[in-house]
Amino acid sequence: MSDEIISQENSHASNEHLTSEAAPSKQNETILKEVNVDAKSRQQTEKEEGDALKKVTRFKRKTCRFCANKDLVIDYKNVELLSKFITDRGKILPRRITGNCAKHQRIVAQQIKRARIIALLPFVVK
């Protein structure tokens, strides 16, 4: 019985979609249903994408450029290098953005602070 009703409504809904002149309450119901279906399918696709691309795009871990290149020395006098690790407002970028390892991020932060004190880098840009 309930199955029959649902199938009827579904057929009705598709008809309404084409002709679209019916009771407004029913239209609302169909719209709600469609939205629900959309959300469900979206969740599913997101899940699938997450499973498929987890290691490729979403959680791609940047490699620490100082670990990769041992010749790069973090020095407070090297403003050109250090300025890559601050925002345009002068704040030190977090590790999740720079991709540095903890060790090198600490050094970068320390050297940026030194450079600030001798006015090679700004504390704040207004």
Ligand SMILES: [Zn+2]
């Ligand atoms: Zn490192």
